[in-house]
Amino acid sequence: MQSFTVHTGIVAVLGRDNIDTDQIIPKQFLKRIERTGYGDVLFFDWRYDRSGEPDPAFPLNAPRYGGASILLAGKNFGCGSSREHAVWALRDYGFRAIIAPSFADIFANNCLKNGVLTVALQPAEIAQLMARDSAGVCRLTVDLEQCQVSAEDGFKARFAVDAFTRICLLEGLDEIGMTLKHEAEIAEYEQRRQGFIQAQ
Amino acid sequence: MVCAGPEGSSILYIDLHLVHEVTSPQAFAGLREAGRKVRRPDLTFATLDHNIPTAGNRMAIEDALARTQVEALRQNCRDFGVRLFDLDAPEQGIVHVIGPELGLTQPGMTIVCGDSHTSTHGAFGALAFGIGTSEVEHVLATQCLVQKKPKSMLVRFPGAVGAGVTAKDLILAMIAKIGTDGASGHVIEYAGAAIRALSMEARMTICNMSIEAGARAGMIAPDQTTFNYLKSRRFAPQGKAWEKAEQDWSTLQSDDGAHFDSTVEIDAAQIAPFVTWGTNPGMAAPVTGEVPSPDRATNESERNSIGRALAYMGLQPYTRIEDIAIDRVFIGSCTNARLEDIRSAARVVKGYKISSSVQAMIVPGSQQVKHAAEQEGLHRIFTDAGFEWRESGCSMCLGMNPDRLKPGERCASTSNRNFEGRQGAGGRTHLVSPAMAAAAAVTGRFVDVRNWRYKD
Numbered sequence: 001m002q003s004f005t006v007h008t009g010i011v012a013v014l015g016r017d018n019i020d021t022d023q024i025i026p027k028q029f030l031k032r033i034e035r036t037g038y039g040d041v042l043f044f045d046w047r048y049d050r051s052g053e054p055d056p057a058f059p060l061n062a063p064r065y066g067g068a069s070i071l072l073a074g075k076n077f078g079c080g081s082s083r084e085h086a087v088w089a090l091r092d093y094g095f096r097a098i099i100a101p102s103f104a105d106i107f108a109n110n111c112l113k114n115g116v117l118t119v120a121l122q123p124a125e126i127a128q129l130m131a132r133d134s135a136g137v138c139r140l141t142v143d144l145e146q147c148q149v150s151a152e153d154g155f156k157a158r159f160a161v162d163a164f165t166r167i168c169l170l171e172g173l174d175e176i177g178m179t180l181k182h183e184a185e186i187a188e189y190e191q192r193r194q195g196f197i198q199a200q
Numbered sequence: 201m202v203c204a205g206p207e208g209s210s211i212l213y214i215d216l217h218l219v220h221e222v223t224s225p226q227a228f229a230g231l232r233e234a235g236r237k238v239r240r241p242d243l244t245f246a247t248l249d250h251n252i253p254t255a256g257n258r259m260a261i262e263d264a265l266a267r268t269q270v271e272a273l274r275q276n277c278r279d280f281g282v283r284l285f286d287l288d289a290p291e292q293g294i295v296h297v298i299g300p301e302l303g304l305t306q307p308g309m310t311i312v313c314g315d316s317h318t319s320t321h322g323a324f325g326a327l328a329f330g331i332g333t334s335e336v337e338h339v340l341a342t343q344c345l346v347q348k349k350p351k352s353m354l355v356r357f358p359g360a361v362g363a364g365v366t367a368k369d370l371i372l373a374m375i376a377k378i379g380t381d382g383a384s385g386h387v388i389e390y391a392g393a394a395i396r397a398l399s400m401e402a403r404m405t406i407c408n409m410s411i412e413a414g415a416r417a418g419m420i421a422p423d424q425t426t427f428n429y430l431k432s433r434r435f436a437p438q439g440k441a442w443e444k445a446e447q448d449w450s451t452l453q454s455d456d457g458a459h460f461d462s463t464v465e466i467d468a469a470q471i472a473p474f475v476t477w478g479t480n481p482g483m484a485a486p487v488t489g490e491v492p493s494p495d496r497a498t499n500e501s502e503r504n505s506i507g508r509a510l511a512y513m514g515l516q517p518y519t520r521i522e523d524i525a526i527d528r529v530f531i532g533s534c535t536n537a538r539l540e541d542i543r544s545a546a547r548v549v550k551g552y553k554i555s556s557s558v559q560a561m562i563v564p565g566s567q568q569v570k571h572a573a574e575q576e577g578l579h580r581i582f583t584d585a586g587f588e589w590r591e592s593g594c595s596m597c598l599g600m601n602p603d604r605l606k607p608g609e610r611c612a613s614t615s616n617r618n619f620e621g622r623q624g625a626g627g628r629t630h631l632v633s634p635a636m637a638a639a640a641a642v643t644g645r646f647v648d649v650r651n652w653r654y655k656d
Contacts, residue, residue: 016508017501018380018480022619027600031251031265033225033272035333045621050607074501076381079414079480080619081598082316083223084332105384105416106316106330113334162348164207175334176234179342182211185203186344195215196306196437196445197243 002115003172007096008141009069013133014059017074021107024078024086038085039092064137072129073100077118078107087114097142099149101126112165115172117144125157144169205346212347215309217339218295219246219282221273222600223314227337228276239343241281245304246273248287249294251600254563254590258287266601280340293566293592296320296534300404301568303433307422307449312339317534317616319410322419323403324426325452327387329416351461353386353415354454357394359469364650366544367402368536368614368633370394371409372474374466376484384414386461389454394468395420400429401538408535409616412481421453475521475646476618476631478509483618485521487636487648493517512620513628514608521646524630528611529560529641530623531634532590533597536614537565539572541634546578548638551655554586555644561588561603563595587641599624612640 029041046058054061060068071090077100078086087110090098097117108118119142121129132138132155141150144166149157168175179186202211217240224246231237238244251266252258261267270287277284285291291298296317299305305321311328312318314336321328331345339345357370375382388410395403403420410418427446430436437445472486483506485491491510494517497503510517515524531537531545542564554560562582564570570592573579579589596603597615605611605627614637615622618629632640639649 017505020480020617020619022598022617022622026621026625027598030222030600031263031269033229033269035226035229045625076384076414079380080316080411080617082314082330082332084226084314084334087332102381102384104381104414106332106411110332110334113332162207164205164209164346164348167207175346176236176338176341178206179211179338179344179346182203182344185211186213186342189202189213190343193213195243195309196441197216197304198435198437198441199242200435 001113001168001172001174004096004115004117004144004169006141006143006145007069008139009096010065010067011070011072011129011133011138011140012060012065012068013130014071014073015130018076018079019073020080021078021083021086022080025083025089030083030085035088036092038089039094042089042093067094069094069096070140070142071095071098072126072133073098075101077103079104082106084110087111087116091116099126099129112168113175115169117142117169119149119159121149121157121159202344209346209348211344212310214312214339214343214345215243216299216304216311217244218299218311218313218318219244219336220250220295220313220315221248221269222250223333224276224336225269225272226333227340228280230337231280231340236341238280238282238340243343244282244340245285246277246282247285247292247295247298248273250594250598252287252593253601254593254595254603258591290567293568294534294537294594296408297538297565297569300324300400301433301566303430303436306430306436306445307426308452312345316411317408319416319418320404320408320534322407322410322417323400325419325422325449327417327419330411350416351386353383353388354460354463355388355390356463356465357390357392357468358465359394359467360397361394361468361471362650364635364652365471365473366633366635367398367405369471369474370468371406372476372481372484372631373471374464375409375413375482376474377466378413378464380412380480380482381414383410386415388413388415388418390418390420392468396423399540400425401540404538405535409481412616422449473633473636473649475636477513477515477521478506479512479618479620481616481618481631483509484631487521487646489521491515491517491519491521522648523645525610525645526558526612526630526640527609528605529558529637530563530596530611530613530615531561531637532563532565532595533615534565534594535616536634537563537569539569541614542569542573542578545634545638546581547654547656548635548649548652549585549587549642550581552585552642554641557644558641560586560641561590561596563590564592566592596623598622612637612646
């Protein structure tokens with residue numbers, strides 16, 4: 001897995017609450033069997049008009065957000081379907097971190113597995129960042145070692161992250177490999193607890 | 201739990217892993233790359249449901265991408281020794297419908313699937329939750345997941361529901377009350393007299409939509425209703441093993457006075473049939489109510505959300521729900537496509553024709569549901585009324601297959617999500633119960649099914 005330590009980049013703002021994974025990547029793009037190549041269809045229905053042209057009214061199409069690698073959004077980001085394709089699309093587009101007041105559980109988990117950091121900040125801090133964006137595009141540094149978001153002009157906000165998540169991201173660990181180190185315990189558990197599925 | 205994991209996590213053993221074609225190909229590919237195998241093919245079951253056609257010759261899928269994905273699952277199941285319920289199998293159906301009906305879903309199990317509606321299986325007192333593709337790979341390889349203990353929420357429904365009010369209305373009322381993130385980070389236990397009185401199929405409808413309130417899992421303590429449902433199902437324990445199982449399962453209840461991190465109480469007797477008016481499942485109102493106005497919002501974010509939703513849905517503030525006319529009806533999905541759902545819709549439709557302005561389809565949740573409904577002659581009630589009677593699959597719940605809304609079309613749907621474009625780009629979805637959807641098909645608009653004139 002790709003590791004995450006410190007990242008500095010341009011922040012694109014999508015100021016809506018409850019952005020669901022159907023919006024992040026609509027169902028017609030879930031039929032591929034690869035893990036990459038989803039960046040062009042990120043936010044497809046919002047990003048392109050009916051003729052397939054980029055919709056200038058959609059924030060990510062604004063030239064000011066060119067090269068953005070941090071996404072700032074409203075609460076409950078990533079709700080709905082468990083499709084990991086949503087994270088693959090965000091990652092392939094170039095986002096390394098997403099900042100919001102809160103995230104849906106399955107989505108946040110999927111981000112972790114792909115080296116994308118979800119940063120939950122207080123609503124007041126989010127509002128502050130959104131206000132700064134109206135004054136001009138901002139660059140932020142997201143530092144997972146310090147658990148801190150900062151800007152050159154002195155803005156600072158701390159964020160909490162689960163200890164296991166933090167270690168996995170910092171070191172880019174292979175979780176399957178880690179679990180397989182517990183082979184003895186897993187085998188012992190299987191001996192001890194036989195299930196009730198009728199064999200046939 | 202196998203053992204403590206790193207940094208305060210736990211390594212949790214998975215008793216049942218359900219697999220479908222859309223979220224698994226990259227996971228199997230990962231196993232191949234790493235030279236790993238499926239640890240417990242005997243606890244892994246696959247079916248085809250998400251992007252398959254529900255009409256015509258199902259073994260010849262026209263959509264090349266969908267066909268590739270279906271072929272990939274077949275190949276993966278062959279290569280890794282996983283049992284697949286293919287399109288021509290009598291067991292085929294929506295993954296969350298077939299698990300319970302085959303007796304695979306059992307109390308006390310941990311159950312996962314690469315699908316957020318895995319919460320359905322919690323109706324049996326199982327801990328069941330949706331996972332992403334990376335975790336699907338983790339479970340295939342290790343039969344375990346690294347998890348943190350979630351918070352707990354008790355949702356109590358005291359009282360008894362009125363006639364014409366269903367499990368779908370209970371869960372829509374709950375989501376409207378607590379919001380689509382009201383249970384984030386929690387596992388919900390549903391309790392109270394109204395829950396105890398529900399059948400297993402109705403309990404599945406409730407648990408299915410836990411994720412729409414943000415909860416990864418929702419569960420109901422097993423009881424005699426649960427045991428009666430499971431007994432003699434194909435993969436359920438038999439004979440002596442059944443007796444031991446039933447004894448074990450009877451202990452799976454929260455202690456009296458158990459502490460929950462949060463508690464919600466909703467009087468079931470006060471709940472009317474619900475209809476969603478917006479673009480998330482929390483945007484819902486009783487059928488006797490009206491579409492809200494952004495002016496009544498309590499903050500700017502809510503005002504923007506309502507405004508955007510009404511613009512997308514093509515609705516004016518203060519429109520009465522009963523004045524909303526519809527173009528399409530979809531009865532199906534892992535939420536509401538079991539035999540009782542189909543019976544409930546059939547009872548409403550019997551003796552009527554659907555409105556000339558409505559196109560309606562009914563998609564049974566599994567081949568077993570379809571055949572059982574046909575045994576009872578229910579398909580004739582629907583086809584006589586003008587419904588299309590289809591083969592089993594996820595269909596227009598998410599529109600990965602050819603069943604989709606056209607832009608601007610308005611649909612009364614028994615599915616679980618009314619997100620923008622969910623049933624087709626530009627399509628407008630109103631979530632309702634099967635009886636409400638059936639009544640809307642006949643009248644061409646929403647009506648309060650509690651006042652329905654049944655012809656039986």
